[in-house]
Amino acid sequence: MAITVTVTETPTYVTVNETDTTVTLNQSDNPITVTTSTDLITALGFASDVTYTSHNTLPGGSVQAALEDLADQFFRQAATPSGNNLQEGDMWYNTSTELLHVYREVSTGVYEWHIIASAGGSSPTSFTMDGGSF
Secondary structure (H helix, E strand, O other): OOOOOOOOOOOEEEEEEEOOOOEEEEEEEOOOOOOOOOHHHHHOOOHHHOEEOOEOOEOOEEHHHHHHHHHOOEEEEOOOOOOOOOOOOOEEEEOOOOEEEEEEEEEOOEEEEEEEEEOOOOOOEEOOOOHHHO
C-alpha cells in the first residue's frame, strides 16, 4: 500500500548571520521530510481488528463478526439454506428460480422458507404478506 503526501506550498527559509559590521540574509529552499508509519494502516487492515458499537440487530464487536452475522441472515444461492444459524426473518434469494423467500415460524417451533416475491418471467410478481402471522 502506497502513502502519498502532497505539499502544496514551497517553504522559504531565511537565516540571519550577524557580525560586528554586517548582517547577511540567506534565503534557501529547505526540503521537507515526511515520515509516516503504516502501523495504523496495518492495524485497520483486518476486519477483525476494527470494532464498533451495537446497532439494531448487530451486536457490538468487530467488523468481521458483523459481516459473519449478516452473512448468516441473507443468502443468495440456488441451494436451500439450512443449518443451526437460521433464524426467523432470514432472507434467501434462490438464484435458480428467481424467488425471494423469508424464513418464518409456521407453527410452534416449526420454521419454513416462504416465497415473498418473484423476479422471474416477463412480468415480476410480488405477493402480499400478512405481517400478523409472523
